[in-house]
Structure formats: C-alpha cells, structure tokens
Amino acid sequence: MNSGEILTAVLESGETIEYIFDANAPRGGMKHTFFTPDRKYVVQFFNNPRDAHNIAMQDRIRTIVGIYNPTRSEADGGALGNTEKTADYFRSRFCWPVGIVKSPEFGIVCPTYPQNFFFGDGASTVLNLKGKDKKSNWFTGRNRRFLDSAELGDFRTMLKAATGLVRGIRRMHQAGLAHSDLSYNNVLIDPKSGSAVIIDIDSLVVPNKYAPEVCGTTGYIAPEVLATLEYNYDDSRRALPCVQTDLHALPVLIYEYLFLRHPLIGPKIYSTESAEKDDFLAMGPMATFIENPADTSNRPPDLNVTIKSLSKGLENLFLRAFVDGLHNPSERPTAMEWERELLRAWDRLTPCANPRCEKKWFILRDENDPVCPFCGTRAADKIIRLGFKSEMRGKKGVFREKSEVIVYNNIPLFDWHVLANVHNDEKASTDMRAYVCRYNGMWLLVNNGIEGMTSPAGRLVPKGSAVELKNGTVFRMTNRENGLLCEVQVY
Amino acid sequence: MDYIRRLPVYLLLDCSGSMSGEPIVAVNQGIKALISELKGDPKALETAYLSVITFDSSARQVTPLTELMLFKEPQLSTGGATALGGALKVLADCVKNEVRTTTDTQKGDWKPLVFLLTDGAPTDNIDEGIEAIKSVSIGNVIACGAGANANSNTLKKITNNVLMMNNLTAGDMAQFFAWVSDSIKVSSNSIDAKPGEAVQLPPPPQGFVIVP
Numbered sequence: 100m101n102s103g104e105i106l107t108a109v110l111e112s113g114e115t116i117e118y119i120f121d122a123n124a125p126r127g128g129m130k131h132t133f134f135t136p137d138r139k140y141v142v143q144f145f146n147n148p149r150d151a152h153n154i155a156m157q158d159r160i161r162t163i164v165g166i167y168n169p170t171r172s173e174a175d176g177g178a179l180g181n182t183e184k185t186a187d188y189f190r191s192r193f194c195w196p197v198g199i200v201k202s203p204e205f206g207i208v209c210p211t212y213p214q215n216f217f218f219g220d221g222a223s224t225v226l227n228l229k230g231k232d233k234k235s236n237w238f239t240g241r242n243r244r245f246l247d248s249a250e251l252g253d254f255r256t257m258l259k260a261a262t263g264l265v266r267g268i269r270r271m272h273q274a275g276l277a278h279s280d281l282s283y284n285n286v287l288i289d290p291k292s293g294s295a296v297i298i299d300i301d302s303l304v305v306p307n308k309y310a311p312e313v314c315g316t317t318g319y320i321a322p323e324v325l326a327t328l329e330y331n332y333d334d335s336r337r338a339l340p341c342v343q344t345d346l347h348a349l350p351v352l353i354y355e356y357l358f359l360r361h362p363l364i365g366p367k368i369y370s371t372e373s374a375e376k377d378d379f380l381a382m383g384p385m386a387t388f389i390e391n392p393a394d395t396s397n398r399p400p401d402l403n404v405t406i407k408s409l410s411k412g413l414e415n416l417f418l419r420a421f422v423d424g425l426h427n428p429s430e431r432p433t434a435m436e437w438e439r440e441l442l443r444a445w446d447r448l449t450p451c452a453n454p455r456c457e458k459k460w461f462i463l464r465d466e467n468d469p470v471c472p473f474c475g476t477r478a479a480d481k482i483i484r485l486g487f488k489s490e491m492r493g494k495k496g497v498f499r500e501k502s503e504v505i506v507y508n509n510i511p512l513f514d515w516h517v518l519a520n521v522h523n524d525e526k527a528s529t530d531m532r533a534y535v536c537r538y539n540g541m542w543l544l545v546n547n548g549i550e551g552m553t554s555p556a557g558r559l560v561p562k563g564s565a566v567e568l569k570n571g572t573v574f575r576m577t578n579r580e581n582g583l584l585c586e587v588q589v590y
Numbered sequence: 591m592d593y594i595r596r597l598p599v600y601l602l603l604d605c606s607g608s609m610s611g612e613p614i615v616a617v618n619q620g621i622k623a624l625i626s627e628l629k630g631d632p633k634a635l636e637t638a639y640l641s642v643i644t645f646d647s648s649a650r651q652v653t654p655l656t657e658l659m660l661f662k663e664p665q666l667s668t669g670g671a672t673a674l675g676g677a678l679k680v681l682a683d684c685v686k687n688e689v690r691t692t693t694d695t696q697k698g699d700w701k702p703l704v705f706l707l708t709d710g711a712p713t714d715n716i717d718e719g720i721e722a723i724k725s726v727s728i729g730n731v732i733a734c735g736a737g738a739n740a741n742s743n744t745l746k747k748i749t750n751n752v753l754m755m756n757n758l759t760a761g762d763m764a765q766f767f768a769w770v771s772d773s774i775k776v777s778s779n780s781i782d783a784k785p786g787e788a789v790q791l792p793p794p795p796q797g798f799v800i801v802p
Contacts, residue, residue: 122761123768126792128776146793225659226629236632241594245635245659283632284779316779364593371691373727374595374698399593 106133108142109202111161116198116208118142127284129302129313134211140197143301144206151205155309160207162305163196169270170195178274188525192267194298207301216287216296222250236283238290239355252290254473255448255460257356259293262441264356266525267297268349269434272342277304279340281348282316288356310339318361318382321347322426325383343428349437350420358404362421365389365397388421408472410447410462412440442523446504452479463505466590482590483535483542483568487576487583489519498584506535506542506568517549517576519583533576535568542568544585551577596699597637597778598655598689601770602677603666604708605644608739610668613709613758620767621663627771629658637700637778641684645677646670647713655688674712678719678748685726701729703777705770709737709758711744720748730791732773734766734798742801752801753794765795 100106104120118133118141125132129150130143145151169189171177177186189195191213200206218228223245236242243251252260264286271278278285278297285299302311312332314324321344330337338344354362367387369380380386387397390405406414416432424431449463453476461471469478483506488498501519504510512533514521521527532549535542543565546552552560553575560566566574570589575582603617621642628634640661642653647670653661685702692698723731731749735742737758745752755762773791794800 122796123765126772128792226635227626228630231630234632236636240632241636242632366593368692368694368697371693374692374700377692377697378595 105136106203108200108206108208110208111199111201114198116140116142116200127299130206139211141209141211142200142206143209144200144204148204156311157199157205159303159305159308159311160196160301161199162308163276163300163303164199164207167274167276167303167305168195169193169274170197185525189267189270191294192263192270192296193300194296195300209298209300212287212296212298215289215292215294218250222247233287233289234283235286235288235295235352235355238288239283239359243359250291252293253460254357254458256290256293257288258441258445258448258460258462260288260290260295261353261356262438262445263293264288264295264297264352265349265434265437265441267295268345269438270525271303272345272434275306275342277340277342277345278302278348279304279311279345280313280315280319281345281352282319283352283355284316286352304340304342313340315340315344315348317378318363319348319351320344320382321428322383322386323428325379343431346424346428346431346433347420349434350417350432353437353441354417354421357409360389362388362390362417363397365399367397384426386425388425390417391422392418393422404472408461408464410440410444410464413444413462416440443502446502448507449478449482449505450507452476466505466588469590484588484590485516485535485544485568486586486588487516488586489581489583501583508535508537510535512544516585517583519581521581538565544568549577551575551579551582553578593697594636595697596639596690597634597774598685598699598702599638599640599774600643600655600681600684600702600704601640602643602645602681602704602706602708604672604674604710605646605666605668605670606672606710606713607646607669608710608737609758612760613736613763614666614668616758616760616763617707618663618666619760620763620770621666623764624767624771624774625658625661625663627768628774631775631778634658634775634778638774639699641688642666643677643680643684645673645680647673649673649676649680651680651684655684671713672708672710673714674706674708674744675714675716675719677706678716679722682719682722682726685723685728689727700777701727703729703774704731705773706731706733706745706748707766708733708735708740708745710739711741716744716747723748730777732791736762736766746801751791754799754801756797756799762797765797769795769798 100120102122105117106120108116118135130145133142168177170186172183172186173181194209196207196209198208216233218231222228226245280302286297288295302313304310323338327338363386369385370376389397406417419432444462447463448460451471453474456474458473466482469482485504486500487502489501491497491499511531514528515523517532531547533547535544545565546560546562548562554560554566555572555574568587572587576585639655639657641655643651652664690699732751733745733749734753735745736755742752
C-alpha cells in the first residue's frame with residue numbers, strides 16, 4: 100500500500116467509510132490513525148495485533164460506542180436517559196467513538212477534533228504549529244513562551260476550560276465509566292475560547308468489563324497506581340485505573356490550567372540514586388503537594404499565587420485532593436464537587452482593574468479586600484454582590500441562598516439565576532435572561548426576557564427595563580413558581 | 591522556576607564511504623524532519639536534548655547535546671571506513687560529560703536514549719567501545735542496520751534492540767527517522783514510569799525486521 104491511497108473500511112453496522120493510507124501515520128502508544136478524505140473522521144487501528152484480536156477489549160469498546168455513549172440519544176442507541184440536547188452538548192466535549200471497524204481489521208471511527216483544537220496560522224513565530232493539536236501542555240508549561248499571546252487566553256478562559264473538562268468527566272463518572280488515562284495528551288484545550296475536549300475514549304474502564312491495560316501518563320498516574328506497578332496486572336495488590344484514579348489526574352489538570360505549573364513537581368529531591376527512582380518516588384509513594392501547608396519540603400521558593408488566591412471552596416478541594424487524598428484515594432473530591440466549586444468560583448470572577456494584567460480576571464476571595472492576586476492591583480469599582488435566594492419548601496417567607504454573583508459590566512444572567520429548580524448544567528438553556536450594566540453612574544440589572552420580574556417596590560419590570568442595584572435592595576427575579584429573590588450587597 | 595528533567599538523545603550515524611549518495615542525503619533530510627517533528631510535540635520540545643555523533647575512519651561529536659529550539663542540523667558528508675567502536679567510545683565520553691546526575695540539590699537527567707544507524711561492518715575494534723558504554727548509564731540503545739552489508743550479529747553485541755532495514759532508499763530512511771521521532775516522543779512522555787526499566791518503544795515501521 101502506498102501513502103495517499105484511498106482504502107475502504109467496513110463497519111460492524113454494515114456501513115463503509117473511506118480513509119487515506121499513510122505509511123507514516125501518527126502513532127500513539129496503542130493505536131495509529133488515518134484520516135477520511137474529508138478529514139471529518141479518523142479511522143484508528145491498533146498497533147499490536149494482539150490488542151486488535153482481544154475479544155474482551157472489542158466487547159468493551161462496543162459498549163462504549165453503544166449503551167454508554169453520552170453523545171448519542173437513548174432513542175438512537177446511546178446512553179440511558181440521554182436526550183438529543185444532552186447528546187449534542189456532550190458531542191462538543193468528547194471525541195467519542197462513533198463506529199467500530201470490522202474489516203480490514205478491528206478498529207474504531209472517531210470524529211476529528213473540532214477545528215479550534217488545532218493551531219492555525221500565526222500560532223507561533225518560532226515554531227511551525229499549523230495543524231498540530233492543542234495538547235494542554237503547550238499552554239501550561241515552558242512552551243507557552245513560544246506561542247503568540249493571542250493563543251494563551253486568560254485566567255477566565257482557563258477556568259472555563261477546566262469547568263468544561265470537569266463536566267465531561269462528571270458525566271462519565273455518573274455512568275460508572277472511568278477515563279483511566281487523563282493527561283495533557285488526552286484532553287485538548289483551546290484557551291482562546293476556554294474550551295476542552297476529551298479524547299482517547301476507547302481506553303475507558305467500563306463496569307463489569309475486562310479493564311484496559313493502561314496505567315496512565317507520567318505526572319497524572321495516581322500515586323497508588325505508580326507505587327504498585329511492580330505487581331502483575333491480576334495481582335490483587337496492584338491498583339488499577341478507576342474513577343478514584345481519575346480523581347487524581349483531574350485536579351492535576353485543573354491545577355495546571357489555573358496555575359500553569361504541576362502540583363507535585365517542586366524542588367524536593369527524593370533519591371539521588373537515579374532520575375528514574377527520584378521521579379518514581381516524587382509521583383508515587385512519596386509524592387508531596389508543592390503547597391502542602393504542613394510539609395513545605397517540596398515548596399518552590401517563588402510561589403506567589405497559590406490555592407489561597409482562589410475561592411475558599413476550591414482551596415479546600417485542592418487540599419483534599421493533594422493533601423488528604425493524595426495517598427488516600429477515598430478522600431479525593433468527586434468530579435461533581437469539582438464542578439460545583441468551579442461554577443461557584445466562576446460566579447466570583449472579577450475583571451482586574453489593571454489593563455496590562457496578563458490574567459485579566461481573578462476569583463474574588465474577599466469582598467472587603469478586592470485585590471488581583473496576579474498583579475496586585477486593587478479593584479477600582481465598588482464590589483456588588485447579588486445573592487439569589489429560594490423559598491424553602493413548606494416554609495413560606497423563609498429564604499435560603501441558592502447562589503451568588505459578583506457583578507461586572509455586561510455580566511449575563513441565565514435561568515439558573517432566575518429559577519430555583521434550574522441549575523447550571525448541560526440541561527439548562529444558555530439564553531441570556533438578564534444582564535447587569537453600568538449606566539450614568541448607576542448599576543442596572545436589565546431584564547432581557549424574564550416573565551414576571553418585579554422591582555423592589557413590587558412593580559412589574561418588563562423586558563428591556565431595569566432594576567437599579569443599591570445596597571440592601573431586594574427584588575424578585577420572577578414572581579412565577581420557583582422564582583428566586585435577588586438581594587444586593589455593595590461593598 | 592522550572593524543575594524539568596532532560597531526556598538526552600544521541601544519534602550515532604555512519605558516514606562511511608558506502609553511505610555516500612542517496613543514503614547520506616536521506617540522513618540529512620531525516621535529521622531535519624526529526625527536529626521539525628519533535629518541535630511539534632510539546633513534551634519532547636520541553637525535555638528532549640539532541641546530540642549527533644558521526645563515524646567514518648574515526649568518530650567525533652558533531653553536535654553537542656542541545657535543546658531542540660537551538661539545534662542546528664549538521665550537514666553530514668561521507669568518506670572512509672566504519673569506526674563504530676570509536677563512535678561508542680565517543681558516546682561514552684559524551685554521556686559522562688554531558689548527562690547530569692541527580693544530586694541533593696539538582697534534578698538529574700533521564701537515562702539517555704541512543705539510536706545507532708550503520709550500513710556496514712565495523713572496521714575497528716568494537717569490544718573496547720562496548721566496554722566503554724557499559725561503564726555509563728544508558729536507557730535504551732537501538733541499533734539499526736541498513737542494507738545488505740549491515741551485520742546483525744555485530745549489532746547484537748552492542749544491544750538487544752536491533753532493527754534491520756532492507757535497503758537504504760530515501761523512503762525507508764524517512765520511515766526510520768519518523769520512528770525515531772515517535773520513540774523519542776513516547777520516551778519523553780514515558781507512559782510506564784517504573785524506575786530503572788527501559789521504556790517500551792513503538793513498533794518499528796513496515797519493512798523493518800526486529801532481530802530477536
């Protein structure tokens with residue numbers, strides 16, 4: 100076969116798909132990849148024929164493409180309870196395999212990553228990156244210096260990418276699936292738009308199916324997995340990839356996105372015997388969080404921005420993941436907890452007053468001390484906080500805070516800021532229902548399509564009209580069922 | 591502050607007279623392609639450092655261990671015999687001088703990765719060279735014998751990892767360098783981090799024979 104020759108693969112569904120043979124096809128640890136002529140899909144085959152003929156593995160992949168597939172609606176043979184809307188949502192977060200090749204040999208068909216996960220023209224003046232995929236370590240390590248600043252995004256877009264990743268993993272874990280090899284290689288990010296896509300889905304750990312023989316990628320392998328690699332695969336002492344090991348790799352990635360450094364790589368030397376031994380201890384049995392408050396042996400001398408620069412909720416999760424849970428997997432926060440705290444942190448995002456601040460945004464830790472942790476600039480405006488309260492069931496007139504928002508000019512508000520029974524998740528509408536803006540020295544919350552919004556005095560606020568935000572103001576986002584109360588605090 | 595470990599990579603390239611013409615042109619292009627390919631892999635770009643050692647009637651290091659962004663491809667030319675033993679001695683010296691060891695205050699380098707490409711039988715004593723490389727710490731040595739005159743038995747004395755490439759066409763050479771590049775990527779992303787164990791390299795391209 101010659102490179103450039105167009106071949107045909109037959110799928111188990113009976114359909115056929117064409118792909119372009121390439122003698123130097125990109126090769127990963129497990130598979131090699133060919134593109135379809137329109138480059139919309141890739142056809143992947145296993146490097147090792149033993150893998151391709153492994154019945155247990157084939158069986159596992161069939162369930163991944165079928166009943167565990169969150170990118171297909173239940174009606175279309177996908178995951179239970181999945182609607183077309185949620186399927187569509189997760190299609191943008193995963194490169195989930197869409198078909199199984201039976202001939203010329205066992206393989207899988209996956210969609211190509213969306214275009215924004217490939218570098219375009221002008222990504223770098225010193226490297227030729229056009230067409231390369233955006234592995235996250237282009238952005239989180241030393242390589243950043245080779246990229247055009249327009250590629251790097253800011254703190255807000257990195258927080259958004261982290262949230263997108265966590266959502267995808269939460270969805271997997273909800274179904275009982277574990278990714279098993281989360282790393283910079285298998286999660287592409289586009290800091291410009293703040294998006295993340297999870298790839299290499301075929302190594303998922305599926306309930307009651309023979310687990311794949313992967314252990315992860317250095318730097319992301321859970322310490323207990325690394326520490327027990329010496330045992331055989333079927334030895335009970337060997338720790339295998341599972342949901343709990345994902346819950347180590349996941350915060351490593353989140354930490355890297357937010358701080359652009361690895362949480363376990365610090366100055367500590369664990370062994371002078373060899374680099375390999377040193378790394379084994381540093382990532383495995385002796386791993387120490389660089390920000391461990393009780394053990395500063397691995398703390399770099401130049402740490403200025405730390406987990407204390409984030410929200411208290413995120414700080415606590417990082418401590419649970421990398422202090423309590425580092426060597427004790429059951430202590431690690433779940434993906435759902437990460438999702439919740441990242442969304443809460445999102446609601447406390449504040450633009451930095453310094454126009455030259457590289458990060459542009461920070462998470463407001465303390466309303467009374469609004470200082471950007473990245474550049475040290477104090478907020479120029481007053482801090483305005485909206486508390487959204489819902490009426491407690493069965494206790495008329497008793498309200499409890501559901502969520503909050505620190506406002507800035509043009510911040511959009513959505514259904515979850517209006518209704519008690521809507522949450523910021525894949526099911527919620529992303530239509531903007533209201534926004535806050537600065538107008539003639541006043542801060543206004545403008546109705547953009549909410550039925551039944553009322554002013555503090557109880558008058559209806561129609562679409563296009565606004566409520567002025569003053570300290571102590573209380574009004575209803577809507578007077579309809581499940582409507583939230585909005586309470587304004589100005590600091 | 592960075593706490594990055596380096597992955598030293600040594601290319602030992604045969605520049606004897608028999609490599610002249612198409613083969614050496616292909617090697618020069620191969621190095622160029624290798625550098626360009628590795629610069630596209632963020633982990634390799636961060637960690638891999640490359641050195642070129644050539645041998646003909648004698649051996650020398652033509653490019654010291656250099657980070658990829660600063661690496662200038664040498665223009666290799668051919669002529670003379672095949673001083674493979676001498677090349678191994680030069681390699682041992684370079685590893686001794688260039689590869690950092692881990693100390694109480696310094697993160698040392700990973701064990702080096704060595705790719706040897708030769709098209710003929712050595713014309714010097716390779717036993718001294720083999721002794722020399724045994725005295726230094728090397729992760730993987732991959733020897734690739736190219737063409738009909740390469741001797742797999744000799745290469746087997748140097749390392750267990752021996753590949754045979756049937757001919758020396760530009761296409762085969764390009765595949766070899768693509769595979770070297772994949773191997774460096776796999777090593778720098780080293781999936782299996784068991785201490786002291788050699789990293790498993792990707793399977794060689796079609797048409798290459800692994801000598802058992």
